[in-house]
Amino acid sequence: MAIIVNLDVMMARRKMSLTELSERVGITMANLSILKTGKAKAIRFETLEAICLVLNCQPGDILEFIPD
Amino acid sequence: MKFKFNTNLIVNIVIIGYVLLILAMYVSFSYPSLFGGSQSTVNNEPFIPNVSNNDLKAFDEEAPANLTSSYYHYKQFNDSVKTIRELRNGEYWMGGGQVFASVLATEENLQCDTCSKKWLYDRVFNFKEHNDAKKYGIDHFRWYIKLPGWKLNDARWALGPDSIQFYAKGGQSFIRKIIVHRGKRKDTVVKIWNTVDQPVKFNYNHRDRAILIPCSRSAKHAVDIIIIIVNICLALYFLYLISGFLKFVLDLSKGLAFTGKNVRRLRLIGLSLLIYPVGIFALNYLIWLIFHNYFTEDVVLNGNLWTNNWKTIGVGIVFLALFKAFRQGKLLKDEQDLTV
Structure with missing residues (x-):
């Protein structure tokens, strides 16, 4: 897929574990794992907003477009 | 409106x-x-009058003059005529046959040209012998491959121009039909209806309106075995379909509606229900290819095939529509599951 999720990069920069992020964002580990591994088909604005708030970043820092 | x-x-x-x-x-x-x-x-x-040339002998016994004595005698006479006709035509049913849908079946009948109703009833009620072959005489037995999908193109109302009747005489089968042509009678153009007898190779089952192909006893038994095997396979397949449907209903009751298994089950049931009637028609045409030497132009596909199968086609279409709906539902569910 052309949209790359750089969540693991941002988590490493913020030195935050998946467990901590899931607790602070309020979504399950399974869903966060789907997002991190790039299996997700869609992301809700509210989830994106919560992640950006916790990681103190912009949506563009998490999502990146690379043409196939 | x-x-x-x-x-x-x-x-x-x-x-x-x-x-x-x-x-x-x-x-x-x-x-x-x-x-x-x-x-x-x-x-x-100008108006052309009809002239009938029915000079062929009636193939049933004529009613006696004193028949009007009572309704009981009338019924007895009718019963006798029917039994004798069935015996003569070789369609007096003795049983022992197998049936595969509206495609293929077998029959074991009695055929006797000179036997009376009394002869038959004596054997049914007065003989102590249990062996049918000895009781009725093995020479009177006839074995047939029955084709329920094919019938004579007979008009069931009165004697219309299309009406065709089957009868047998001395073991030879005939169809009696009316041919209309124009001719002259006393300088007047008339439509002449000629009744003609045409010898045919098949026999006919009037009760089920099915063509009977004469065969040997061993051929009949071989077809019986094939039909039994095919019927068992078909029954097992239908049991599998029914179990699939029951599992689908159980899954629905558990709230597991849009799963890959349910989608596959619905597709299999829908396609099977649609393919079954198509297969019946195809097999009947295959039967025609195999036995076309026995057929004449008066043998046509039985209309019952359609009336028996249209409901199956309808249910098949409903299941295919359900399959489409559930496939779409599964797609949406998968998407929903992968939305974070």
Whole structure:
């Protein structure tokens, strides 16, 4: 897929574990794992907003477009 | 009332086609002359009288003059005529046959040209012998491959021009049919109806309106075994389909509606229900290819095939529609599951 999720990069920069992020964002580990591994088909604005708030970043820092 | 067309193209085509069909039927019945029907007066053709040439002997016994004595005697006579006709035609059913849908079956019948009702009833009620072959005489047994999908093109009302009757005499089968042609009687053009007897290679089961192909006893037993095996396989397959449907209902009750298994089950059931009637028609045409040497132009496909199978086609279409709906549901569910 052309949209790359750089969540693991941002988590490493913020030195935050998946467990901590899931607790602070309020979504399950399974869903966060789907997002991190790039299996997700869609992301809700509210989830994106919560992640950006916790990681103190912009949506563009998490999502990146690379043409196939 | 405002008529609103559906936006779906196929639905519109079906509606328009249906309306056109009704209109065409109405016009063809009301004005048959437009389609070259019998009431044509375009050429100012004079009325042509019908003349019947029915000089062939009736194949059933004539009613005796004193038959009107009682209704009981009338019924007895009728019963006797029917039994004797069945014996002579080789369609007096003795049982022992197998049936595979409306495609293939077998029959074991009695055939006797000179036997009376008394002869038959003596054997049924007064003989101590349990072996049928000894009781009725093995020479009187006939074995047939029955083709329920094929029948004579007989008109069931009175004796119309299309009416065809089957009968047998001395073991030879005939069809009696009416041929209409124009001729002259006393300088007048008339339509002459000639009744002709045409020898045929098949026999006929009037009860089920099915063609019977004479065969040997061993051939009948071989076909019996094939039919039993095919029927067992078919029954197992239908059990598998039913179990699939029950599992689908159980999954629905558990709230597991849009799963890959359910989608596959619905597709299998829908396709099977649609393929079954198509297969029945295809097998009947295969039967025609195999036995076409026995058939004449008066043997036609049995209309019961359609009346027996249209419900199956309908249920199959419903299941395929359900399959489409559940497949779409599964797609949406998968998408929903992968939305974070």
